[in-house]
Amino acid sequence: MTTIISAKDVHLSYGNYEALHGVNLNFQEKELTALIGPSGCGKSTFLRCLNRMNDDIENIKITGEIKFEGQNIYSSKMDLVKLRKEVGMVFQQPTPFPFSVYDNVAYGLKIAGVKDKDLIDQRVEESLKQAAIWKETKDNLKRNAQAFSGGQQQRICIARALAVRPKVVLLDEPTSALDPISSSEIEETLMELKHQYTFIMVTHNLQQAGRISDQTAFLMNGDLIEAGPTEEMFIAPEKQITSDYLNGRFG
């Protein structure tokens, strides 16, 4: 197992409000990690630190160290465009751009300066296939992505994230806006893709975390309470509070 991202003593404050109080967590390559915890505990905040999505927020202060493939991502030498290419993101609400499926998926490649039409075509097809949405879109590539169903839009967004061949994909509650069937289809897709990519996923669906993640990390009030192999976390966590949370005693 190779650590691809490591977070060490990460503190984050929004103005005077400290939302993360020193989080230490490693992510292994080609594993799916689930970040769980009550609303407002800092899951999204932490996730967004991992590709510096928080950078533009006013009065934000981040200390500690986050390394991606051994390189400190907050160092001034870090190439942000490259970081975001390698560490992509999928959000809770499907957010396709208001243009065609093809242009949505090709978007990241074009930003990255890829001009080769054949390469782009090939990547679009591959990515849509990986996201298991090729069948529904192959005859409609010119159709507006927003005209698809919620579940299909989310897959198009996953395809868009995969098109630039990231190493890590961050997902913030990717299925919470979807119906159970679409969610379970997305879960299946992630299960298949996790042999090729590293996923870090915030989810409030604990059963989902149990079903598809390799590692589970439990956060509460800005602290990492416990993290470990999902099986251990769901059968014999070290802390009673973890068990209580997993069983819906609070949260």
Add this chain to the structure above:
Amino acid sequence: MHEIFLDELKKLNTQFMEMGVFVNDQIDQATRAFVDHDKKTAQSMVDNEEKIPTESIDIQKKALKLMALQQPVATDFRVVISILKATTDLERIGENAMSIALETIRVKGNPRIPEVEEIISNMTHNVRHMLIQILTAYVQDDEKMAREVASRDGVIDHDYVRARKLIVDGIEDDPSRAVASSSYFVVTRLLERIGDHIVNLASWVVYKTTGELEELTNPSETKTI
């Protein structure tokens, strides 16, 4: 929602304890009836032979329903799984007690071997004490006590081996004892099996409290036919 779970669990634990106490009483009745050649008591036990299996099914159904509807994980998961498994072991102990009752009915007025009956009463005393203690360890989540109880299975095994030897010697001394002796064989063997199920119960207590699945065999375990 978790209120409901805790409430149901509490009821389930109570029902499990009650079943345990009843099973323990059955061991006592059965061995007493055996030694006293009290076929009437044995027969009344056999007439009620459905009671323990019915109770066991009821507990298991409730536990399965909790699993399906409340989907417990972590500590709660282990509690429900261990009650499911422990109930089966309790049921087996009940079956063994029932077999002792059946043996009592089957046996004819034969010459007896007092030393073996002494051992049977000793084994009965020990397994009943172990059973009560393991039930206590179960409700109190007392891993240490569970391990301690399991380790005492060695004493049961030792008595069993001693009884076998006495029985064999007895038959050699007086071959007419052979028929009665077969019952002694059966009953001591059943008591020894009860000890093994108590060890299983102990391992469910360990699983429930730690998440570790271990076989708590004692080092002096005598493998028997």
